Amino acid sequence: MSSSDAARTGSAEGARDSKRVRTRRTLRDWIVDVCCISLAALFSLTASESMATDPSVSDEALFADLMAGVVACLALWLRRRRPVELALVLLAAGVVSYYVAGPLLVALFTVAVHRPLRTVAWVGGAALAQIFAAPAVHPDPDLDYIGDVLLGALLVSGAIGWGMFVRSRRLLLESLRERAARAEAEAALRAERTQRLTRERIAREMHDVLAHRLSLLSVHAGALEYRADASPQEVAEAAGVIRSSAHQALQDLREVIGVLRAPDSDATAEGSPPDRPQPTLADLPRLVEESRRAGMRVTLSDEAGVAGADA
Incomplete structure (x- = not known):
């Protein structure tokens, strides 16, 4: 992929992301956000159980850590508008707080879903640094440093990987919908062009029929002009032919105009061309x-x- 193609792809993805941000929160968004906040709080409480039962942790530190987790859960309401900023703040808070772990995973998942790969890579790098720093600042009583780092890496990579999978699936569905809409528009244009060409062909054929009618009118009118000695019966017959030919010519002319004026929607629903009025x-x-x-x-x-x- 060339740099220009990459730039166009990035701009398209950014436009889609900004479009998602500008949209109003739907009922589905509310339900998803409530579920994410609930799961984040449940995960934080479960993961921090060892800290809550650790006698070396003071009640003040435990309460402050719990309040940080509550604030982090409430801050998840901003994850659609400011996913990167929220993830960076929670990464910094996660260095000193246990209860921020659940909201942090949700924030990383949101970044992977709503932001392009370059941004996800930067945030993932910051998460990697946090994985190595957090166990050194507040070690887990039940795990050693290596185990704590491996567990954090597994959780972070799972959240980011799942988010990237969801994003790629959404982009694929969007691309398929755009292709389907473009194919439908192209098919409509082709059908319109085919119907227009059909009407023009019918009009040309009817033009030949109309020319024949007019030639008969000319012949009979010329006969009446040059045969002054024609009997009344012959004049009446010629006048009848002229009248009949003129009526047919007008009828053919109306059919030609009707074919030319017919809109595309007047064609049959099955897409077949209009009826051919020519003989x-x-x-x-x-x-x-x-x-x-x-x-x-x-x-x-x-x-x-x-x-x-x-x-």
Whole structure:
């Protein structure tokens, strides 16, 4: 991955993170936060049981440590807005406090979920330093230094690893949703283009039919103009043909305009193209007869028999 791609990826992730921060707290967020605070308090009480029963710890120190844990649990309400700052403060407090352990793990998990990998790496480095410093400042009565460091490393790596897994899953689902939306939009554009091309093709074909109708009008009008000696019956027949051709031409023109004006949603729900209003091969004998009535000499050769007319 090039540096520009990495920068675009980082900016996209940052935009998504800021978008999450700006969103209002939902009912699900409230439930998750209450559960996280409850689990953090329960973990801190369980993990600090050895300290509470240690006779070498004074009541004042135990009460101060407990109050620090309470404040840390309440501070978890800010974990969505200030996850990095909260994690750093709890890491510093965890050096001298047992009861901050539960809220600290939740804060590290939140950083891994809502922040990019570079930020998680920096916070993870600070957590690693805290893992080595905390047992030296306040050793666990039930564990030696190595055991305390290994247990802290296991808990911290588990919280960060779980958070990164949740983040990667969320990003994957977001990417799949974006791809699905983009594919749907592209499919809609392709369908619109196909329908537009279909309407244009139908309009071109109807233009040819309309030209045929107008040519018949021109032929009959010219015959009436140059045959002044035509009988009333011939004039009436020519006028009837002109009237019929003009009516058909207007009908064809309305169909062409209707096809061109039809919106994309007027196509069938199955995505099929609109009905074709132009004549088919079955209408060929009728067109030939109209031309013959107009005075044209037309010979129809139907070797395939699709038109149903004699040669």
